[in-house]
Amino acid sequence: MSTIVSLPDQATATLPKQSYLNDGYGLKSWLLTGDHKRIAILYLISITIFFFIGGFFAGMIRLELLTPPSDLMAADTYNKMFTMHGIIMVFLFLVPSVPATIGNFLIPIMVGAKDLAFPKINLLSWYLYVVGGVLVLSALVLGGVDTGWTFTTPLSTHYLNTHVITAGLAVFVAGFSSIFTGLNFIVTIHRMRAPGMTWFRLPLFVWSHYAASILMVLGTPVLAITLVLVILERTIGIGVFDPTKGGDPLLFQHLFWFYSHPAVYIMILPGMGVISEVISTFSRKRVFGYTAVAFSSVAIAVFGFFVWAHHMFIMGVSNYSALVFSLLTMLVAVPSAIKIFNWAATLYKGSITFETPMLYAFGFMGLFTIGGLTGVFLGSMGMDIHLTETYFIVAHFHFVMVGGMLMAFLSGVHFWWPKMTGRMYPEGLSKLAAVTTFIGFNLTFFPQFILGYLGMPRRYAAYPPEFQVLNVLSTAGATVLGVGYVLPLLYLAWSLKYGKIAGSNPWQATGLEWQIQSPPLTTNFVETPVVNYEAYDYEWLANKTKHEVQTVG
Amino acid sequence: MDSQAIATQPETHAEHEHSPYLRHHFANLEQQKETSTFGMWLFLLTEIMFFGGLFTAYLIYRNWYYPAFVAGSHQLRIWAGTMNTAVLICSSFTMAMGVHAAETRKRKELITYLLLTITLGVAFLGIKAYEWHDEWEHHHVPGLNFSPATFLHVDPKYPEDKPLPLDMAEKTQVYFSLYFAMTGMHALHMVVGVSLLLILLARAWAGAYTQGHMTTIENFGLYWHFVDIVWIFLFPLLYLISRHQ
Numbered sequence: 157m158s159t160i161v162s163l164p165d166q167a168t169a170t171l172p173k174q175s176y177l178n179d180g181y182g183l184k185s186w187l188l189t190g191d192h193k194r195i196a197i198l199y200l201i202s203i204t205i206f207f208f209i210g211g212f213f214a215g216m217i218r219l220e221l222l223t224p225p226s227d228l229m230a231a232d233t234y235n236k237m238f239t240m241h242g243i244i245m246v247f248l249f250l251v252p253s254v255p256a257t258i259g260n261f262l263i264p265i266m267v268g269a270k271d272l273a274f275p276k277i278n279l280l281s282w283y284l285y286v287v288g289g290v291l292v293l294s295a296l297v298l299g300g301v302d303t304g305w306t307f308t309t310p311l312s313t314h315y316l317n318t319h320v321i322t323a324g325l326a327v328f329v330a331g332f333s334s335i336f337t338g339l340n341f342i343v344t345i346h347r348m349r350a351p352g353m354t355w356f357r358l359p360l361f362v363w364s365h366y367a368a369s370i371l372m373v374l375g376t377p378v379l380a381i382t383l384v385l386v387i388l389e390r391t392i393g394i395g396v397f398d399p400t401k402g403g404d405p406l407l408f409q410h411l412f413w414f415y416s417h418p419a420v421y422i423m424i425l426p427g428m429g430v431i432s433e434v435i436s437t438f439s440r441k442r443v444f445g446y447t448a449v450a451f452s453s454v455a456i457a458v459f460g461f462f463v464w465a466h467h468m469f470i471m472g473v474s475n476y477s478a479l480v481f482s483l484l485t486m487l488v489a490v491p492s493a494i495k496i497f498n499w500a501a502t503l504y505k506g507s508i509t510f511e512t513p514m515l516y517a518f519g520f521m522g523l524f525t526i527g528g529l530t531g532v533f534l535g536s537m538g539m540d541i542h543l544t545e546t547y548f549i550v551a552h553f554h555f556v557m558v559g560g561m562l563m564a565f566l567s568g569v570h571f572w573w574p575k576m577t578g579r580m581y582p583e584g585l586s587k588l589a590a591v592t593t594f595i596g597f598n599l600t601f602f603p604q605f606i607l608g609y610l611g612m613p614r615r616y617a618a619y620p621p622e623f624q625v626l627n628v629l630s631t632a633g634a635t636v637l638g639v640g641y642v643l644p645l646l647y648l649a650w651s652l653k654y655g656k657i658a659g660s661n662p663w664q665a666t667g668l669e670w671q672i673q674s675p676p677l678t679t680n681f682v683e684t685p686v687v688n689y690e691a692y693d694y695e696w697l698a699n700k701t702k703h704e705v706q707t708v709g
Numbered sequence: 710m711d712s713q714a715i716a717t718q719p720e721t722h723a724e725h726e727h728s729p730y731l732r733h734h735f736a737n738l739e740q741q742k743e744t745s746t747f748g749m750w751l752f753l754l755t756e757i758m759f760f761g762g763l764f765t766a767y768l769i770y771r772n773w774y775y776p777a778f779v780a781g782s783h784q785l786r787i788w789a790g791t792m793n794t795a796v797l798i799c800s801s802f803t804m805a806m807g808v809h810a811a812e813t814r815k816r817k818e819l820i821t822y823l824l825l826t827i828t829l830g831v832a833f834l835g836i837k838a839y840e841w842h843d844e845w846e847h848h849h850v851p852g853l854n855f856s857p858a859t860f861l862h863v864d865p866k867y868p869e870d871k872p873l874p875l876d877m878a879e880k881t882q883v884y885f886s887l888y889f890a891m892t893g894m895h896a897l898h899m900v901v902g903v904s905l906l907l908i909l910l911a912r913a914w915a916g917a918y919t920q921g922h923m924t925t926i927e928n929f930g931l932y933w934h935f936v937d938i939v940w941i942f943l944f945p946l947l948y949l950i951s952r953h954q
Contacts, residue, residue, distance in 0.1 A: 264734075271734035273744045339751050347744040348734075377755045381762035385890060393852025394886035396766055401851060402774060402880035411762050684736065 160438070160509050160664050163580065169657040171578045175675040190275035191678055196261035197576070198282050200569075203249055203257060204645070206289060210244035211641065213237050218600075218634040221627050226617035234617035235302035236318070240292075242305030243323060247330045248289055250557055251419060254426035255372075256285070256337055258568045259365050261576060263341055265669040265676065266359050268350025268685045273343040274336075281336035288330030295322035304615065306416070309397040309408040313389040321390055324383045331376045331383075334422070338372030341365055350668075352687035359667055359691045360449050364429030367453035371418040371425075371460060379415035382408065409471055413464035421460040423557060424524075425453055427564030428495055431517050434571050435499045437665045438514040439506025442692035445498045452491035452498075459488045469540045478537055485535030492528050496521060511663075512583065515590040516567030523559025523597065527552060530605070545615075548608025554601045566593070566644060573648065574662050578675045579655030585647045593640030599633025666697045730922040742924050749928040753935050756898075760939055763891050767946060770887065774880040776873055780860045781884035782950035783867050784849060789840050790948040793833050794940065800829035801937045808930045811913075811923035819919055819926075823910045826933070830903040837896055841889075850889065851882040888947055895943060898936045905929060 163169075176193045179185075186194055216237045220228045229237070264272050272278050295301050301323040303312040312320050345358070345366050386408070388394050395401025397408045436443045443449055465473055465481040473481075499521060508514070530552040533539045543549065573581050603626040608614075612623050619627065661670040668685060669676075689696040728738055735741040771778045807822035848856040857878035863870055873881075909929060912918070918926045 269734065274748060275734070335755055339748060339755070342751060343744055343748045347740060347747060373751060373755050374758050377759035378762045381759050381894075384894070385762075385766075388890060389852075392850075394890060395851050395882040396770075396886050396890065401882040401886070402770070402777070403883055403886070404769070407766060407769060411765070414762075679733070 158507075158509055159511065160440070160507075161511065161580075161583075161662055162659075162664060163656055163662055164659040166656055169659065171657060172673045172675070172677075174677060175578070175673065176678045177578075177675050179678045188279075190271065190279060192264050192272045192275065192278055193261050193576075193676065193678075195278050195282050196257050196259075199252060199256040199260060199285070202282075202286060202289065203252055206244050206248040207641075208645075209293075210241055210249055211638065213241035213244070215634065215638060217241060218631040220617055221619070222631045224619050224621045224624055229617070231617045232302055233300075235304075235615070236300035238615060239301050239304050239323075240296055243292060243301070243327065245557075246305055246419070246423075247327050248285070248292060250423040250561055251330075251334055252285060252337070253423070253561065253565045254430060254568060255341070255365060255368060255422075256281075256333075258430065258565075258572055259341065259361075259426055260337070262572065262669055263344060263362060263365060264348065265672070265680050266362050266667060267345060267348055268353050268668055268681065268687060269344060269348035270679045270681065272340045273348055274340050277336050278340055281333040281340070284329050284333035284336070288326045288328075288333060291322055291326030291329060295319040295326065298322065306412065307383070307386055309386060309389070309405045310399070313386055313397060321387050324387050324390075328380055328383045328387075331380050334372050335376045338369035338376075341369040342373065345369075350685050350687055356447065356450070357687055357689075357691055358450075359429075360432035360443055360446065360453075361426075361429035361667075363450040364425045364432070364453045367457035368422050368425040370454075370457050371422045374461070375415040375418040375422070378411055379419075382411040382415070385411075406468070406471060406473070409468050410465070413467045414461075417464040417467060418457075418460045420553070420556065421456050423561050424564075425456060427520065427561045427568075428453065430564045430568035430571070431499060431520050432495075433665075433667065434513045434517040434567050435502050436692045437571075437663050438511060438517075439503050439508045440694055441502050441506040442690070442694070443498065444501035444504075445494075446691065448494055449498050452494040455491040456488060459484065459491065463488055463535075466535055466540070469537055470544055482535055482537050486532060489528060489532050489535075492524075496525055496528075510587075512581070512586040512590050513567045513571035515587060516563045516570065516593075519590065519594045519597075520560055520563040520567065523555050523563060523594075527555030527557075527560055530555065543608060545613055546608035547604040547612045547614055550614050551601045551604035551608060554604070559597050559601065563593070566590070569644070569648070571663070572669075573651070574658030575669055575674045575676070577652055577655070578658055579651050580658045580662065581644075581651045581655060582647050585643065589640055589643035589647070592636060592643065596633050596636030596638070596640050600630050600637050601633070603627070603629045603633075664694075664697065664701075666692055666694060728922075738922075745924050745928060746931075749931050753931060756935060760891075760894065763887065763894065764942070764946075767887050767891070770883045771946075771950075774877065774883060776871075777860070777877050777880035778884045779951045780870065780873055780878075781849075781881040781888070782948060782952075783864060783870065784844075784847065784859060785888075785948050786840055786843060787948055787952070789836050790944055793836050794944050796829050796833045796836070797937045797940050800826050800833070801934050803829065804930050804933045808923070808926055811918045811926045814919045814921065816913065816916060816919045819913050820910065823906060823913060827903055827906045827910065830899055830906065834896060834899055834903070837892065841892075844885070849881075849885050851886045855882055855885070857881060891943055891947065895936065895939055898939070902929075902933055902936055905932075 176191055186198065189195060217234070220226065220234055226234065260272070260278065264270065298319050301318045301320055303316060303320055307320070307324060345362060385394070385396050389397055395403045397403045397405050399405060432443050432449060463481060463485045465477060466485045469478050530548070534543060534549065534552060570581060570586060607623055607626050610623070612619055658674055660673050663670065668687070672681060731738055732741060735744065803822045803825040807819055807826060810818035810822055844850060845854065847859060848854050849859070857875065860873045860878035860881050861875065862872050909926065
């Protein structure tokens with residue numbers, strides 16, 4: 157199979173003598189760093205830890221659901237399991253996954269800057285993330301929470317004796333980490349671009365992060381105040397959501413979903429940015445309809461703020477508002493479809509090669525399309541009333557979040573691994589992992605669509621025996637999926653020492669980040685770059701390379 | 710507009726190149742200043758969204774339970790609220806004068822104005838604490854010690870008010886919940902502001918901000934004015950409901 161990978165001669169190649177990795181040693185040089193690349197690595201390590209903790213809970217859930225009765229654990233233990241799975245995966249993995257790691261590492265480089273606008277605030281947001289994470293873990297150690305990740309009132313404020321306050325505080329603190337990351341990105345993209353780097357020369361990765369940052373900055377504070385009110389209601393008993401005092405639990409739902417629906421776009425948009433870069437690089441073409449893809453990110457961010465009540469169709473909102481929200485929900489499908497179609501058009505007549513990041517990107521395109529289209533089912537009210545609170549919902553958002561976002565995250569990690577570490581991952585093993593993940597994912601979550609359609613409700617430890625076959629399939633798939641996630645952890649760690657030396661541009665990609673050494677210098681660029689070419693201009697790259705060869709020869 | 714500004718970024722001015730205030734990742738002081746000011750405005754936007762959640766709740770419940778909101782509002786000390794409004798407006802003035810003093814590089818003036826701002830900020834918090842204590846005494850704190858008794862008979866100060874039926878009197882809890890949440894969040898922002906002012910004062914004492922680099926003072930000024938403006942909205946919404954009756 158053809159490949160575009162071009163590595164330097166391994167016999168003579170060495171890693172650069174100076175890079176951000178050896179600019180200072182010891183724990184302190186990492187924990188007090190202002191360098192966006194080091195902070196990205198700190199994030200990468202911490203979100204990986206939380207991903208596997210959250211994954212452990214997913215494993216326990218699937219294990220319990222292997223048999224119809226609630227036999228492995230008591231029902232309330234099961235409730236705590238899925239709550240912890242949700243809180244950890246949503247707030248400590250998916251929201252920061254691509255932006256805080258890959259985005260943090262690359263956005264300054266992609267716009268041609270030496271660092272993010274506010275390096276100290278960047279470090280602060282990592283510390284806030286860690287504090288949030290420690291609070292979640294302490295809620296877990298103290299005995300767990302069982303509200304579900306949605307903190308639904310009055311359940312969370314009045315009827316549970318678990319550690320709601322600790323978990324609420326955790327999400328509050330982690331939320332500020334996300335706000336500061338978004339703020340840093342927006343300011344950096346506006347004010348730190350290199351000479352010649354106009355808005356329409358920015359890689360689409362930057363555009364999608366810009367859109368996601370808008371959502372982070374405008375949405376997360378609303379979640380923060382909502383959680384403050386829940387905590388105040390639980391501790392001193394104020395009455396904003398409490399019906400016995402005149403409050404309305406539905407208001408909690410409005411405020412919570414005003415953040416938590418846009419939050420799914422916070423999660424998916426950065427992933428879409430990764431896919432744009434990967435698809436372009438491995439089909440050797442400029443992304444088809446660059447402007448449309450760029451603006452579709454912004455459109456998703458804008459529409460994303462006006463669809464939240466589709467989570468509340470069965471909660472007693474007025475029929476008229478449900479109708480409007482249903483319509484707006486369908487509208488979000490338009491910019492998402494623009495992206496999928498444009499990526500497909502980019503592939504058309506491209507010189508496609510099938511390196512690991514590309515395999516993950518294909519996985520993303522297929523699974524995200526299924527996840528997105530089932531979202532349209534759920535956006536139409538009649539279907540929603542039948543399917544909501546069933547496993548159909550679970551399958552839908554796992555197709556978008558795991559099949560979409562996690563695939564994009566892994567695609568991005570593999571794609572930029574040589575840039576971050578200077579070394580290649582093993583190609584054969586990583587392809588195996590990508591295929592395993594895809595198979596395991598489909599086996600886990602496709603049966604859940606059927607289960608949900610047949611009426612199996614979510615969030616119960618027990619189910620009627622006729623659902624067992626599909627549940628066993630799903631649990632078997634989860635095992636395969638688990639293998640697919642452990643593999644990259646092992647071989648990426650292995651590659652840190654034994655991977656082939658990658659050189660500065662193993663993929664022959666056009667982005668600014670590929671024109672500097674791998675791993676980069678602490679200041680990224682030796683001198684401020686002047687950008688005089690469009691994004692994804694492979695002819696420019698070919699000319700540049702030709703020119704270099706001539707000078708050397 | 711700004712894409713042009715960056716695209717045609719001027720060469721670094723020689724005089725700025727070695728400015729001790731220039732952080733390493735900025736091209737020049739102008740870019741550095743624009744960046745931090747933009748960051749501050751964006752942060753204030755997140756603050757608007759934060760308070761926005763509370764204002765939304767207020768809007769809905771005020772429409773639902775208007776009589777309870779009127780009755781609750783009439784129980785607040787209007788003189789205290791008015792005084793606090795005046796105190797905060799004055800503190801915004803002293804803060805603005807402080808920024809001006811930094812611009813004109815007058816260290817003593819800057820210190821004086823920062824001290825004045827701190828004093829006014831603390832005075833605001835003191836008056837607020839007095840009010841909260843007063844409401845505690847009158848059993849108006851929902852959850853901790855609340856009794857609807859006040860609202861079941863006519864307050865002699867407002868003889869035209871009608872006594873509320875029991876179910877509406879219970880709804881004054883929503884008014885007071887929002888009152889405490891909103892003034893509480895605002896007071897928290899004041900406490901943060903005063904703490905930051907103390908740090909700024911210590912650094913101004915040591916001679917900072919009056920040598921041509923006062924972005925920090927300017928940005929803090931923005932924050933202080935923002936907290937002031939939040940109060941300008943809170944005052945009529947909480948204290949002045951139907952005062953003409």
